[in-house]
Amino acid sequence: MTDVKIELRGVHKSFGVNARRVPVLEGVDFHADEGEFVSVIGPSGSGKTTLLNTIAGLEQPGAGSVELDGVLVTQRLGLVAYMQQKDLLMPWRTVLDNAILGLEVQGVPRREARARALDLVDTFGLRGFEKEYPNTLSGGMRQRAAFLRTVLVGRDVLLLDEPFGALDALTRAQMQEWLMELWGSLGKTIVLVTHDVDEALLLSDRVYLLTSRPGRVKMVIDVELPRPRHHDMSTHEAFLTIKAHMVAALREESLLAGEEPWR
Amino acid sequence: MTAGNGRPGHIGEAERPALLGALRGLLAPCLLGWVIAAASIAGLVGLWELVVRANDIPHWKLPAPSGVGEELWESKGLLLRHTWVTLKEVLVGFAIALASGTLLAALISQWRTLERVIYPGVIASQTIPIIVIAPLLLIWVGYGIQHKVIVVALISFFPIVVNTVDGLRSTDPDMINLLRTLGAKRWQVFAKAQAPAAMPFLFSGIKIGVTVSVIGAVIGEWVGSSEGLGYLAIRSQSQFLTERVYAASVLLCLMGILLFLIVGVLERLMLPWYHDQRRRRVLD
Numbered sequence: 222m223t224d225v226k227i228e229l230r231g232v233h234k235s236f237g238v239n240a241r242r243v244p245v246l247e248g249v250d251f252h253a254d255e256g257e258f259v260s261v262i263g264p265s266g267s268g269k270t271t272l273l274n275t276i277a278g279l280e281q282p283g284a285g286s287v288e289l290d291g292v293l294v295t296q297r298l299g300l301v302a303y304m305q306q307k308d309l310l311m312p313w314r315t316v317l318d319n320a321i322l323g324l325e326v327q328g329v330p331r332r333e334a335r336a337r338a339l340d341l342v343d344t345f346g347l348r349g350f351e352k353e354y355p356n357t358l359s360g361g362m363r364q365r366a367a368f369l370r371t372v373l374v375g376r377d378v379l380l381l382d383e384p385f386g387a388l389d390a391l392t393r394a395q396m397q398e399w400l401m402e403l404w405g406s407l408g409k410t411i412v413l414v415t416h417d418v419d420e421a422l423l424l425s426d427r428v429y430l431l432t433s434r435p436g437r438v439k440m441v442i443d444v445e446l447p448r449p450r451h452h453d454m455s456t457h458e459a460f461l462t463i464k465a466h467m468v469a470a471l472r473e474e475s476l477l478a479g480e481e482p483w484r
Numbered sequence: 485m486t487a488g489n490g491r492p493g494h495i496g497e498a499e500r501p502a503l504l505g506a507l508r509g510l511l512a513p514c515l516l517g518w519v520i521a522a523a524s525i526a527g528l529v530g531l532w533e534l535v536v537r538a539n540d541i542p543h544w545k546l547p548a549p550s551g552v553g554e555e556l557w558e559s560k561g562l563l564l565r566h567t568w569v570t571l572k573e574v575l576v577g578f579a580i581a582l583a584s585g586t587l588l589a590a591l592i593s594q595w596r597t598l599e600r601v602i603y604p605g606v607i608a609s610q611t612i613p614i615i616v617i618a619p620l621l622l623i624w625v626g627y628g629i630q631h632k633v634i635v636v637a638l639i640s641f642f643p644i645v646v647n648t649v650d651g652l653r654s655t656d657p658d659m660i661n662l663l664r665t666l667g668a669k670r671w672q673v674f675a676k677a678q679a680p681a682a683m684p685f686l687f688s689g690i691k692i693g694v695t696v697s698v699i700g701a702v703i704g705e706w707v708g709s710s711e712g713l714g715y716l717a718i719r720s721q722s723q724f725l726t727e728r729v730y731a732a733s734v735l736l737c738l739m740g741i742l743l744f745l746i747v748g749v750l751e752r753l754m755l756p757w758y759h760d761q762r763r764r765r766v767l768d
Contacts (some may be wrong), residue, residue: 277665299667309662313680313757322676323666354757374666 225291226378226410227253227276227301232285234271235435244435245271248285251429251438253410255377260413260421262467263431263439264475269414270306272436273380276412277303289378299326301378306386308367310355316366317342317351323374338373344403345369361392365399372407381413385420394452397423401450418467419455422446430470433478440470547727552734555727562716567735569712573629573701574739577636578694584637585644585693586686592645593652593678594670610642614700618707632704632712639700640693644686651685652678684758687751694747698740 229251235244245268253259261269274280276287278297286293289300302323310319317338324334342348345365355363364384371379384400385393397420404411404424415421421428422444430440442463446454454460529549535541536548543551556563588606592599618635625631655678663673705714713732720728752759 279661279665298664301665303662303665305658305662307656307658309656309659311659311677311680312761313683313755322663325676326663326666326668326672354760356757356761 224255225252226255226257226289227251227412228286228288228291229272229276229282230286230288232272232275232282232287234268234275234280234283246275246282247435247437249431249436249438253378253412253427255410256408257427258404258411258413258425260415260425260428261431262415262418262421262428262471263436264433264471264478265416266434266478267431267474268434268436269416269431270382272431273303273382273412273414276378277301277380279303300376301380302371302374302376303380304367304371304382304384306382306384308355308363310363310366310370312355315352315354316347316358319355319366320369320373322370327374334373338369341369341373346399359392360388361396364388364396368400368403372403372409376409378410378412381411383414383416386416393420398452400424405449418464418471422460422463422467423450423452423455428467430467431474433474439474440467442467544724544726547730551727552730555731556734559728559731563713563731563735566711566713566716566732567739570698570701570705570714570736571739573632573636573704573712574694574697574743576629577633577700578640578697580633580637581641581644581693581697582690585641585689586648589645589648589652589682590674590679592649594674599649606642606645609638614639614703615707618703622708627708627710631708632701635704635707636697636700639703640697643692643696644689647685647689647692648682651682654685655681683755684751687747687755690747691744694743695740698736698743702736 229249232246232249232251233244234246235242237243249268249272251259251261251272261272263269271280275282276297278294278300281295287297288294289297294300310316311322314322317335320338320341321329321331321334324337325331329337339351342351345368347362347366347369350358350362355366358366364387368384371381385396388396401424413421413424425444428442428444429438430442431437432439444463446457446459455464533548533550536546547555588602592602614635617638618631621631621634625634659677659681660673663677668676701712702714702717705712706718709715713736717729717732717736720726720732
């Protein structure tokens with residue numbers, strides 16, 4: 222029996238927009254077990270990012286509870302590692318010094334923090350770029366540098382908000398394979414937010430599909446594809462069956478929200 | 485930031501030599517720019533000389549550049565002594581403005597209430613003409629260097645505060661959230677995100693501040709002083725030593741330019757990432 226790492230019960234969240242309350246999340250139940258890879262997918266505006274912000278502690282739920290390791294925690298900042306949509310590399314820090322930001326905040330001496338980061342530059346494909354400023358890096362490398370910063374924080378849980386959204390298709394495919402390997406070797410719990418059905422299915426043990434605003438869990442899909450997985454799997458019958466199922470559900474939601482139909 | 489994301493793999497190892505080449509290509513026109521600037525100044529000075537000589541303009545009305553040059557050389561001891569006095573006023577006054585300005589900007593950026601209390605005063609200090617305040621200051625602090633230093637500090641304080649406050653506010657809120665999720669305390673958010681993000685703004689403020697400092701020193705000296713280039717200029721003017729007035733002006737001008745250039749060099753040394761980024765934008 223594995224331990225439950227993250228547990229959300231009936232999470233509600235709304236934001237005030239021009240003196241009006243706009244509900245964003247409406248009673249979301251969610252959990253991720255230790256070492257599990259869980260994805261959250263939904264049409265834009267379904268509150269995916271708000272969900273991650275809530276787990277990370279940047280937002281507090283209006284109603285409902287968030288538990289980490291089976292304990293109700295309200296001050297969650299600093300307890301989980303969170304990689305936001307933008308890479309947020311500091312232009313005034315070198316790649317290496319960006320990577321150690323979390324360790325610095327924790328009070329680890331710079332010298333030691335840099336040594337720890339240097340041990341990982343190969344794994345993150347950043348060898349030879351440690352002393353460069355972020356603006357000299359390609360999109361994929363920037364993303365990996367942000368990943369390194371996130372992993373170095375040393376938390377059991379990684380929250381990833383559309384980490385590959387800004388990358389071209391080829392780089393994205395490479396990064397997905399790389400992430401799968403990384404996850405296999407690190408043994409961390411990962412929660413990934415994405416709007417890419419293939420990405421969610423390829424990477425995850427379980428996928429939460431959210432409705433359009435306000436976000437509710439419309440569907441939970443256990444992805445029972447064998448591991449290790451590869452991109453060729455996206456043409457397998459089992460994969461295509463689940464995908465068709467999910468795309469139909471997403472299309473329904475997009476149409477309800479009056480958006481472009483899901484491809 | 486997102487520019488790099490938009491073009492993945494655009495700048496990699498392979499393109500670095502090409503980049504260096506392009507840099508060289510950029511430096512050449514830069515040198516050309518200096519040559520053009522020097523030539524145009526030389527042309528203007530030459531024209532001035534010509535006009536004065538051709539029209540036999542009396543030297544106390546408009547001295548020729550050669551006359552000003554002669555004065556610079558012949559009175560170099562006197563001029564240097566007064567230059568040193570003015571430079572001292574500028575440097576001390578500016579240092580005070582820099583220290584108090586950045587401190588105040590930091591406080592304003594952290595506490596909104598403080599902003600509402602202090603900012604109007606800061607703006608008022610700038611809208612009341614310094615030429616009105618300077619004689620009053622003379623009454624309060626007397627005739628010494630303190631008076632000039634305060635005028636300098638008052639005049640250069642404003643651009644530093646305003647620019648630094650803007651800089652501290654320009655920090656990407658997501659960057660601040662990132663630090664919060666890393667468990668950073670408020671002072672860590674300030675030290676690791678807001679302060680570095682504000683540095684280019686601070687330097688802009690310093691560049692403006694340091695140049696107006698020289699003006700501040702001259703105003704201070706006019707209102708009440710017995711030494712300094714501003715004092716020398718106004719005294720020489722009443723004695724119809726027009727060459728000396730011009731010589732003092734040239735030195736004041738050089739002082740301003742020199743201080744500006746020094747700040748520029750310091751900025752390049754202290755914010756290499758910022759110039760790197762700007763250069764790249766030019767190259768793109």
